[in-house]
Amino acid sequence: MRLPILTYHNIGAAPAGARMPKLYVTQQAFARQCRVLRALGLRGVSMGEGLQALRAGRNGVVVLTFDDGYVDNFTHALPVLQEFGFTATCYVVAGLIGSFNAWDIEYLGVRKSLMNVDQLRAWRAAGQEIGSHTLTHPRLTSLSESEQSRELCSSKAALEQMLGEPVPHFCYPYGDESESVRRAVAAAGYESAVSTRRGLATERDDPHALPRVSINGGKGLLRFALKVATPYANLRREAVA
Numbered sequence: 607m608r609l610p611i612l613t614y615h616n617i618g619a620a621p622a623g624a625r626m627p628k629l630y631v632t633q634q635a636f637a638r639q640c641r642v643l644r645a646l647g648l649r650g651v652s653m654g655e656g657l658q659a660l661r662a663g664r665n666g667v668v669v670l671t672f673d674d675g676y677v678d679n680f681t682h683a684l685p686v687l688q689e690f691g692f693t694a695t696c697y698v699v700a701g702l703i704g705s706f707n708a709w710d711i712e713y714l715g716v717r718k719s720l721m722n723v724d725q726l727r728a729w730r731a732a733g734q735e736i737g738s739h740t741l742t743h744p745r746l747t748s749l750s751e752s753e754q755s756r757e758l759c760s761s762k763a764a765l766e767q768m769l770g771e772p773v774p775h776f777c778y779p780y781g782d783e784s785e786s787v788r789r790a791v792a793a794a795g796y797e798s799a800v801s802t803r804r805g806l807a808t809e810r811d812d813p814h815a816l817p818r819v820s821i822n823g824g825k826g827l828l829r830f831a832l833k834v835a836t837p838y839a840n841l842r843r844e845a846v847a
């Protein structure tokens with residue numbers, strides 16, 4: 607089976623002059639994409655449910671993931687998810703809860719608010735999932751082993767403390783990973799980790815290096831349908847250095 611794991615960042619209109627406008631999908635476009643999923647007989651689910659489906663070889667689901675934990679996921683994506691009865695996983699930068707995108711604000715020139723504890727708890731209470739995206743959003747391959755371990759373990763522990771439950775899913779900042787980083791992620795106790803490698807996930811994939819399908823603003827619905835319902839995404843499947 608092939609499991610599409612979709613990557614989103616911001617749900618909302620890109621601010622004027624935004625350096626990476628493709629990171630934004632408007633709420634209207636997101637709702638249209640959910641409608642396409644439903645019309646194709648697909649249900650949007652969290653990573654936990656997607657992983658179970660992958661292991662069981664069960665079709666009919668698409669994993670929805672949101673990177674970084676922006677407030678607009680809570681204000682704009684959550685109402686749409688609820689309208690369609692879908693779930694999703696939001697990967698949170700555990701050291702920056704209630705803060706902003708400190709890791710790329712200089713590059714982007716845009717300050718983007720991150721969900722606070724109350725919003726994350728409400729996201730979870732609404733049946734949505736939370737995964738770890740490290741403590742500070744570093745490039746993990748550039749860190750020492752002890753720094754890596756801190757980013758992986760402390761973020762997991764902080765989120766587990768906040769939620770009162772296990773946090774078994776992880777997302778590599780910048781998709782930056784290597785064999786040793788993948789081993790460290792597994793050793794930290796994560797069940798799955800998603801990368802930015804393009805493609806549809808299969809049961810043969812390393813669960814700590816699952817490929818995803820990036821959904822960018824400004825692309826049409828036909829492209830979206832091709833990406834989720836056909837092997838189209840695999841045409842561009844490639845290893846990221």
Ligand SMILES: [Zn+2]
Nearest residue numbers: 673674779780
């Ligand atoms: Zn990120």
